[in-house]
Amino acid sequence: MNLTDLFPELLKGLANFTPGNAVMIAAALIMIYLAIFKEIEPVLLLPIGFGCLLANIPLGGMTASEGMMGVLYNAGIETELFPLLIFIGVGAMIDFSPLLAQPRMVVLGAAGQFGIFGTLVLAVALGFPLNQAASIGVIGAIDGPTSIFVATKLAPELLAPIAVAAYSYMSLIPIIQPPLMRLLTTRRERLVQMDYAPKPISQKTLVLFPIVLTLVVGLLVPEATPLISMLMLGNLLKVSGAVDRLSKAAQNEIINISTLFLGLAIGATMNAASFLNFDTGMILLLGLIAFILDTVAGLLFGKLMCVLSGYKINPLIGAAGISAFPMAGRLAAKTANDEDPNNFILMHAMGANTAGQLGSVIAGGVLLAIVSKLV
Amino acid sequence: MKYNVTIRDRSYLVEIEDINARPVIAYVEGIRFEVIPDANPLGVESQIEIQREPVRANSVDHPLKDSEPAAHEVTAPLPGTVIEVFVKQGDIIEAGQVIVIIEAMKMKNSIRSTRAGKVAEVLVNPMQTVTHKQPLVRFE
Numbered sequence: 316m317n318l319t320d321l322f323p324e325l326l327k328g329l330a331n332f333t334p335g336n337a338v339m340i341a342a343a344l345i346m347i348y349l350a351i352f353k354e355i356e357p358v359l360l361l362p363i364g365f366g367c368l369l370a371n372i373p374l375g376g377m378t379a380s381e382g383m384m385g386v387l388y389n390a391g392i393e394t395e396l397f398p399l400l401i402f403i404g405v406g407a408m409i410d411f412s413p414l415l416a417q418p419r420m421v422v423l424g425a426a427g428q429f430g431i432f433g434t435l436v437l438a439v440a441l442g443f444p445l446n447q448a449a450s451i452g453v454i455g456a457i458d459g460p461t462s463i464f465v466a467t468k469l470a471p472e473l474l475a476p477i478a479v480a481a482y483s484y485m486s487l488i489p490i491i492q493p494p495l496m497r498l499l500t501t502r503r504e505r506l507v508q509m510d511y512a513p514k515p516i517s518q519k520t521l522v523l524f525p526i527v528l529t530l531v532v533g534l535l536v537p538e539a540t541p542l543i544s545m546l547m548l549g550n551l552l553k554v555s556g557a558v559d560r561l562s563k564a565a566q567n568e569i570i571n572i573s574t575l576f577l578g579l580a581i582g583a584t585m586n587a588a589s590f591l592n593f594d595t596g597m598i599l600l601l602g603l604i605a606f607i608l609d610t611v612a613g614l615l616f617g618k619l620m621c622v623l624s625g626y627k628i629n630p631l632i633g634a635a636g637i638s639a640f641p642m643a644g645r646l647a648a649k650t651a652n653d654e655d656p657n658n659f660i661l662m663h664a665m666g667a668n669t670a671g672q673l674g675s676v677i678a679g680g681v682l683l684a685i686v687s688k689l690v
Numbered sequence: 691m692k693y694n695v696t697i698r699d700r701s702y703l704v705e706i707e708d709i710n711a712r713p714v715i716a717y718v719e720g721i722r723f724e725v726i727p728d729a730n731p732l733g734v735e736s737q738i739e740i741q742r743e744p745v746r747a748n749s750v751d752h753p754l755k756d757s758e759p760a761a762h763e764v765t766a767p768l769p770g771t772v773i774e775v776f777v778k779q780g781d782i783i784e785a786g787q788v789i790v791i792i793e794a795m796k797m798k799n800s801i802r803s804t805r806a807g808k809v810a811e812v813l814v815n816p817m818q819t820v821t822h823k824q825p826l827v828r829f830e
Contacts (some may be wrong), residue, residue, distance in 0.1 A: 511768060511769070643795065645795075656802050662822075
């Protein structure tokens with residue numbers, strides 16, 4: 316064997332390395348940096364960043380369909396298994412009692428979904444086909460698993476940028492929302508104190524809620540069944556009090572393992588050839604618009620409720636009507652508390668926030684139903 | 691009122707709105723501080739909460755609902771679990787002073803006294819669950 320024949324063989328990895336790979340590896344390092352040192356959604360950005368790193372090592376074979384990343388993708392993303400497993404964990408961490416104590420908060424959970432439809436229209440106007448536009452709009456659900464679930468069904472080719480947008484903006488909520496909250500509400504509105512219905516929610520109601528909601532939503536919007544049922548299963552594990560071990564497993568092992576694999580598999584789709592293009596930039600921008608539209612619509616609706624109720628409803632809770640639980644609820648409560656240290660709207664904000672979580676799942680299901688008929 | 695405070699050859703511009711309000715809102719070089727002086731002026735300990743927020747025009751005058759004369763009690767403004775109690779029977783407290791911390795939805799909420807006065811009885815203990823409007827502290 317000739318040494319000159321051996322060299323190209325040893326250097327084939329480098330020979331296949333493109334400038335695009337270098338850009339993506341830099342992006343991967345930034346994500347890993349943000350995750351570790353800035354603590355921006357570390358549980359997600361770290362695996363996504365590492366997956367992205369792997370996807371840009373030429374000839375490594377991990378992202379081929381028989382490689383580990385390919386196997387994870389086919390098993391958990393294409394089948395929508397991982398987002399659904401994550402939802403079991405999310406459900407086990409949600410407390411619906413503030414919403415059950417104040418059912419009228421449900422309307423705010425609907426208002427917070429405006430970004431989905433607003434962004435969809437915008438994306439269509441920008442020339443995205445309907446299936447892609449709908450998937451981009453779902454970033455406005457501000458719910459990672461829902462976004463991934465819908466995008467996998469409607470436009471799997473856009474999954475990576477949509478997941479990155481959904482998760483990275485979610486961690487930016489504390490930066491995106493407060494300026495909008497202050498800009499769109501007056502001081503008088505932020506000072507509105509709200510009475511909290513003191514009636515405690517019975518155990519029976521808490522147990523019946525996830526079961527009834529699964530049946531009602533499932534029968535009305537069948538496309539939302541997978542998401543809502545797993546969310547409600549997790550919640551039932553928690554509120555039943557009978558399966559403490561399962562509830563703990565859902566809140567820890569199940570959600571953690573699924574999140575790790577989901578992050579890796581999504582990161583591994585971010586190879587230079589498919590990620591570095593104009594559409595990705597547009598999706599990241601549209602995702603940000605979706606977040607802003609949600610917050611603005613929620614606040615405006617909150618203001619309307621405030622006026623209609625004769626200044627009995629603090630419009631800040633409108634901004635909490637999105638899915639990002641519990642961050643959005645806490646932010647609304649904190650903004651009101653900053654304005655007046657004796658003003659506590661936490662339970663109301665959390666009611667709106669859990670309504671937003673339900674609203675985004677149902678909106679995702681409605682979108683799937685409509686768009687898969689039209690495409 | 692504006693003061694110039696010099697500490698180790700560096701001077702700081704300190705602005706205090708109302709020295710009698712509790713907490714005292716002070717701006718040191720534009721950074722907002724909430725200071726709750728000890729009831730005993732000789733006491734050295736004071737509780738300082740730092741909010742790393744630059745001043746905004748609309749956050750300047752904090753309304754502190756001090757003394758609603760009829761209120762003999764401070765009640766829980768939201769349901770949750772009391773995790774810390776800062777006052778005890780016989781304490782003389784100021785309006786705006788943090789008296790308990792209630793944890794609700796995994797968020798800690800500082801509950802401040804709505805009036806000044808002498809504590810006749812503390813009605814809650816740490817780790818106790820409270821409902822909305824449950825009395826926390828009764829005044830004499």
